[in-house]
Amino acid sequence: MTKRYENGIFPSSKEGSLKIINTFGRYYKRVLKKRVKKIPLGISGFTCPNIDGRVAKGGCTFCENESFSPNLSKNSKKFFLNPESSENPILNRQLGEIAFQYNSTAERYRRLGYEKFLAYFQAFTNTYAPLDTLRKLYTKALGEQDCIGLSIGTRSDCVNEEILDYLVSLQSEGNEIWIEYGIQSIFDSTLEAINRGHDSASVEKWIKKSKERGLRVCGHIIFGLPGETPDMMLQTVEKSIEWGIDSIKIHPLYVVKNTALAVDYHKGKFKPIDEELYIQLIVEAMKILPSHLVVQRLTAGIGDSTLLAPAWCADKNSQLKKIRAALRAEKIIY
Numbered sequence: 494m495t496k497r498y499e500n501g502i503f504p505s506s507k508e509g510s511l512k513i514i515n516t517f518g519r520y521y522k523r524v525l526k527k528r529v530k531k532i533p534l535g536i537s538g539f540t541c542p543n544i545d546g547r548v549a550k551g552g553c554t555f556c557e558n559e560s561f562s563p564n565l566s567k568n569s570k571k572f573f574l575n576p577e578s579s580e581n582p583i584l585n586r587q588l589g590e591i592a593f594q595y596n597s598t599a600e601r602y603r604r605l606g607y608e609k610f611l612a613y614f615q616a617f618t619n620t621y622a623p624l625d626t627l628r629k630l631y632t633k634a635l636g637e638q639d640c641i642g643l644s645i646g647t648r649s650d651c652v653n654e655e656i657l658d659y660l661v662s663l664q665s666e667g668n669e670i671w672i673e674y675g676i677q678s679i680f681d682s683t684l685e686a687i688n689r690g691h692d693s694a695s696v697e698k699w700i701k702k703s704k705e706r707g708l709r710v711c712g713h714i715i716f717g718l719p720g721e722t723p724d725m726m727l728q729t730v731e732k733s734i735e736w737g738i739d740s741i742k743i744h745p746l747y748v749v750k751n752t753a754l755a756v757d758y759h760k761g762k763f764k765p766i767d768e769e770l771y772i773q774l775i776v777e778a779m780k781i782l783p784s785h786l787v788v789q790r791l792t793a794g795i796g797d798s799t800l801l802a803p804a805w806c807a808d809k810n811s812q813l814k815k816i817r818a819a820l821r822a823e824k825i826i827y
């Protein structure tokens with residue numbers, strides 16, 4: 494029988510006939526010999542050019558922004574950062590939020606055996622701010638106890654050479670720096686249909702620029718976007734690999750209340766992907782994924798009353814169980 498775990502390190506997925514998915518946990522266990530976990534942060538003041546009107550209003554059709562970050566309270570949304578203005582009257586509050594959110598979550602994770610952490614700037618578009626503010630927020634997070642780096646969620650139209658150079662400088666100081674781009678689909682017709690506000694060429698360009706500088710890139714992909722065939726979804730995975738992503742997150746498109754997608758769903762214009770097809774696609778995607786790629790997420794769900802459809806997205810644990818079983822049947826260990 495193939496040995497799956499030896500001296501705290503998982504062997505390459507090529508060993509034996511098993512393909513062992515390089516999860517985030519396994520990756521850091523191998524490279525740092527430590528249990529590393531990301532700590533999600535939702536900081537007041539961040540918004541998105543697809544929401545504030547700079548690119549579009551209303552955001553991506555599926556975006557009900559509060560649902561992306563339970564830490565973000567409605568009251569905090571009075572002031573919004575704007576990359577063209579250096580004004581930031583809520584900086585102190587933001588710094589306090591970083592300390593509070595990071596440390597309260599780190600304490601919980603330490604009890605579960607995690608040793609080091611990445612501060613994950615998750616909610617909204619976390620490079621959509623003046624560089625001076627970004628410097629202060631990122632530096633604050635990096636100074637928290639056991640923080641070894643950052644993972645920064647953003648859009649390809651919200652980075653520039655200056656921001657990437659700054660991230661490279663943080664990396665060259667020994668920090669683990671990841672930048673997470675929403676790819677969603679490589680098809681411009683789909684990006685238009687979801688009101689994404691940028692095209693696929695923009696994502697390709699900034700992923701490649703990030704990679705040229707040696708930054709680690711995670712690509713977010715959605716299966717089940719309007720009008721997409723299974724073949725299109727797998728093409729998005731293939732093309733993203735070609736662009737050079739180091740890591741991938743995939744989730745099904747689900748409909749939450751108070752979104753443009755919910756309106757389409759109620760009118761019968763949008764039909765969510767079936768669970769069975771989603772799982773099949775995940776298996777196929779994992780078959781084509783090079784074994785060095787770090788897999789950070791294979792599904793997502795929302796277990797509260799804001800979920801409209803599909804019902805199977807309410808229970809992430811049950812999804813994961815089924816995905817793991819389907820992968821195991823193909824000798825792929827997740």
Ligand code: SF4
Pocket residue numbers: 540541542543544551552553556558617618648675
């Ligand atoms: S890019 Fe993200 S935050 Fe902005 S509208 Fe789309 S889903 Fe919402």
